[in-house]
Amino acid sequence: MNTHRFIAAALFAAVLSARATADDNAAAALRIEKQIRETCEKVVPAFVFIGGGSGVLISSDGWFLTNHHVAANPQTMQVDALDQTCNLAGGHFYRCEIVGLDPVGDICLGKIKDAHDLPYVELGDSDAVKAGEACIAVGNPFMLGSMDYHPTVTFGTVSANHINANAGYTDVIQTDAAVNPGNSGGPLFSVDGKLLGINGRINTRFSNRVNTGIGYAIPINQIKNFMRDLKKGGYVRHALLEGLQGAATWPDLHAEAEGAVVKSVSAGSTAEKAGFKKGDLIVDVEGHVIHNYWRFMGSLGAYPGGTEIGVKVKRGGETVDIKVTLDKMPRTEFAKMKPDLGATFENLEDGTGVKITKVRSKSDAALKGLKAGDLIVKFNGQAVENAEGLLRSLSKIRPRKIVPLVVKRGEAELDLEIKLEARK
Amino acid sequence: MNRIYAFLAACAVALPGMARAEDSPETAWQKVQEAFATAIESGHKSTVALDVKADFRVPPKPAVPEMGNDASNPNYTKRPKSLTSGFVIDTEGHILTSYFNVDGKVKSIKVLFPDGKSADGKLLGVDESKDLAMIKVDPEGLHLHAIEWAEKQPEVGAFVMALGRSPEPASGTATRGIVSAVDRIDQAFNAIWEQSIQFDAKTNYGNSGGPVVDLNGKLVGVVAHVRLISPWGQNSGISFATPNWKIKEVLEKLKAGERLGKPKLPFLGVGPKENSTLVVIGTIQPASAAEKAGLMPGDVVRQIDQVKVGDWGDFTNYIKKKKVGEKVMIKVTRGEEDLDIEATLGERPSNP
Numbered sequence: 001m002n003t004h005r006f007i008a009a010a011l012f013a014a015v016l017s018a019r020a021t022a023d024d025n026a027a028a029a030l031r032i033e034k035q036i037r038e039t040c041e042k043v044v045p046a047f048v049f050i051g052g053g054s055g056v057l058i059s060s061d062g063w064f065l066t067n068h069h070v071a072a073n074p075q076t077m078q079v080d081a082l083d084q085t086c087n088l089a090g091g092h093f094y095r096c097e098i099v100g101l102d103p104v105g106d107i108c109l110g111k112i113k114d115a116h117d118l119p120y121v122e123l124g125d126s127d128a129v130k131a132g133e134a135c136i137a138v139g140n141p142f143m144l145g146s147m148d149y150h151p152t153v154t155f156g157t158v159s160a161n162h163i164n165a166n167a168g169y170t171d172v173i174q175t176d177a178a179v180n181p182g183n184s185g186g187p188l189f190s191v192d193g194k195l196l197g198i199n200g201r202i203n204t205r206f207s208n209r210v211n212t213g214i215g216y217a218i219p220i221n222q223i224k225n226f227m228r229d230l231k232k233g234g235y236v237r238h239a240l241l242e243g244l245q246g247a248a249t250w251p252d253l254h255a256e257a258e259g260a261v262v263k264s265v266s267a268g269s270t271a272e273k274a275g276f277k278k279g280d281l282i283v284d285v286e287g288h289v290i291h292n293y294w295r296f297m298g299s300l301g302a303y304p305g306g307t308e309i310g311v312k313v314k315r316g317g318e319t320v321d322i323k324v325t326l327d328k329m330p331r332t333e334f335a336k337m338k339p340d341l342g343a344t345f346e347n348l349e350d351g352t353g354v355k356i357t358k359v360r361s362k363s364d365a366a367l368k369g370l371k372a373g374d375l376i377v378k379f380n381g382q383a384v385e386n387a388e389g390l391l392r393s394l395s396k397i398r399p400r401k402i403v404p405l406v407v408k409r410g411e412a413e414l415d416l417e418i419k420l421e422a423r424k
Numbered sequence: 425m426n427r428i429y430a431f432l433a434a435c436a437v438a439l440p441g442m443a444r445a446e447d448s449p450e451t452a453w454q455k456v457q458e459a460f461a462t463a464i465e466s467g468h469k470s471t472v473a474l475d476v477k478a479d480f481r482v483p484p485k486p487a488v489p490e491m492g493n494d495a496s497n498p499n500y501t502k503r504p505k506s507l508t509s510g511f512v513i514d515t516e517g518h519i520l521t522s523y524f525n526v527d528g529k530v531k532s533i534k535v536l537f538p539d540g541k542s543a544d545g546k547l548l549g550v551d552e553s554k555d556l557a558m559i560k561v562d563p564e565g566l567h568l569h570a571i572e573w574a575e576k577q578p579e580v581g582a583f584v585m586a587l588g589r590s591p592e593p594a595s596g597t598a599t600r601g602i603v604s605a606v607d608r609i610d611q612a613f614n615a616i617w618e619q620s621i622q623f624d625a626k627t628n629y630g631n632s633g634g635p636v637v638d639l640n641g642k643l644v645g646v647v648a649h650v651r652l653i654s655p656w657g658q659n660s661g662i663s664f665a666t667p668n669w670k671i672k673e674v675l676e677k678l679k680a681g682e683r684l685g686k687p688k689l690p691f692l693g694v695g696p697k698e699n700s701t702l703v704v705i706g707t708i709q710p711a712s713a714a715e716k717a718g719l720m721p722g723d724v725v726r727q728i729d730q731v732k733v734g735d736w737g738d739f740t741n742y743i744k745k746k747k748v749g750e751k752v753m754i755k756v757t758r759g760e761e762d763l764d765i766e767a768t769l770g771e772r773p774s775n776p
Contacts, residue, residue, distance in 0.1 A: 028456050041579075093701055145605065148610070153580055154604055178624045178660060210657035
């Protein structure tokens with residue numbers, strides 16, 4: 001009888017144990033699932049619906065990141081309206097302003113107006129990200145969330161880091177998390193919910209614009225380098241290193257692997273002044289391993305013009321440290337645009353004010369009813385004393401911004417809102 | 425003796441848990457893989473392949489090619505010839521699948537089971553907008569494993585697996601992903617007419633009608649809306665499932681052989697005021713429920729049926745869950761006044 005009981009007990013324990021193993025396996029998977037679910041819960045509220053694309057809040061007072069190609073017109077590359085609108089996840093509607101523009105890096109920094117206590121996400125360290133790590137993308141693919149304001153969350157792997165993908169995207173994180181049209185400008189997170197980058201372009205073939213398992217995110221560490229300039233407003237300037245040439249094509253590039261070979265250094269150039277020499281092997285930029293010239297050029301894309309960086313080169317048997325202050329990329333055409341009122345003006349002869357002399361037909365000023373002879377009392381909330389002052393005020397405002405204007409016509413004072421034009 | 429049993433049971437449960445702290449990465453990964461494999465194995469027992477012979481409805485080509493893709497190809501809107509998927513829901517021989525798989529004049533349906541057996545299927549009811557269809561086989565001589573249903577709808581971020589039996593009925597397929605969104609509904613752009621689960625596991629034509637299961641191998645929905653033409657395309661990480669609670673709404677009707685068309689969708693007929701941080705009515709559709717109820721542009725919406733309305737999304741999502749003909753009580757502020765306005769929901773026009 002006792003033997004029977006013992007066998008029954010042993011069998012029972014064995015069944016329980018097998019069951020326990022299955023439970024333990026499930027528990028391991030559920031722990032991972034729980035982390036993903038909790039991260040989703042944490043980061044989704046900071047998601048921004050903007051245009052047909054995506055964005056993400058990075059501060060409680062409303063700073064948010066998106067792609068330049070989301071906030072700006074993809075054809076003209078111009079930001080049509082610096083004043084825009086957006087919705088947070090859930091649908092709450094806000095007015096916002098596009099403040100900083102980086103068309104080269106495909107980033108815009110925006111600010112939700114009069115905001116406080118908004119949900120936001122923490123910035124991560126994109127240099128620490130390694131291939132194989134899990135990641136989470138949040139976005140508005142195919143505008144699926146534009147009706148119900150639930151963004152789409154997708155899960156995947158970091159496929160590679162520090163990829164020089166193509167012009168502009170010189171140093172990106174590659175991911176296989178599903179990133180589709182509409183995900184642009186949205187965040188890529190680590191599993192613990194730290195912002196790793198902003199999802200941008202994807203690789204496709206034959207114009208079939210759906211995810212192929214290759215998406216690129218602009219790394220947050222690059223964006224951090226530009227953050228001060230972006231917050232200042234207007235266009236940021238990327239870096240260049242003038243006067244240094246390396247192997248630009250395969251298979252030369254392939255043969256490099258150990259570093260970037262300096263093929264030539266132009267006389268009198270920034271590179272020469274910094275101490276680069278023909279034959280140097282560039283192996284490190286600011287702690288990043290450089291394996292060829294393509295990666296070296298890509299690494300420079302992460303810095304604003306004027307930044308001093310440390311470069312390590314191998315020359316003969318020794319390693320030489322070079323400090324170089326990077327040049328600024330020339331201003332692109334669209335960055336040269338100047339704001340224009342759509343009307344000409346001059347000082348009154350007695351110096352007591354500013355008079356509109358001519359209003360260009362079809363300008364926004366003409367459309368809003370500004371007339372020659374009007375006296376400008378206030379511009380953008382500030383009293384106007386003379387034409388020089390008005391020009392100065394104008395130059396501080398970005399083209400296409402809508403500004404309030406108070407004009408005096410006869411005895412009447414009129415309030416107008418005029419969209420500034422962009423002129424070369 | 426009972427004490428000893430209790431102790432043994434406690435050890436059996438606790439020991440693997442205690443060992444967890446010392447799991448090597450390999451062991452941890454192995455456990456997770458085992459967990460997925462167990463769930464998939466469980467779901468696969470109920471998953472079947474369907475061989476449907478039919479004059480399938482061929483959707484018209486898009487007038488404007490989607491984003492420049494190759495719509496000029498003569499086979500662009502033709503469905504690929506392949507088996508599709510379904511699953512067993514009871515031992516009486518009911519098989520659930522997607523409407524897509526039987527969308528046309530059906531000539532014959534063969535249901536192929538995991539153990540190599542097959543049976544002729546008879547089409548019972550269908551629900552076009554939920555993308556569901558019910559098939560019945562004679563259970564005589566078949567080993568039918570009814571799928572288990574998950575009790576709760578999964579949350580965003582939860583693991584899900586789409587199961588199928590195409591192209592090879594003897595070997596089930598599984599693709600893994602997470603829940604991307606729940607209650608996805610998009611009546612304007614993308615014709616997701618009723619609340620769906622969106623998930624990022626890759627699904628292709630052969631997946632259509634297969635079960636989507638959770639980590640316990642339990643059903644959370646049916647793979648739905650795998651389309652011949654859709655802006656997202658197949659295999660893009662944008663997949664949909666009709667959730668359990670939506671299936672349950674029509675399960676008996678499907679078994680009874682009803683053909684359910686698009687549901688009448690509730691419609692109030694208001695649009696938001698642009699550039700407003702409050703929930704302010706901007707437009708009222710003529711002859712809509714909103715107009716009949718006396719809602720006015722400029723009304724600030726505070727509550728609906730005593731549920732606080734913080735965002736326009738709260739407002740519209742609430743209405744979407746109601747039915748045509750149901751009454752809602754809307755609290756608005758008009759000027760200085762708070763008003764309670766009762767509206768009887770109308771029907772969403774087919775082309776809003």
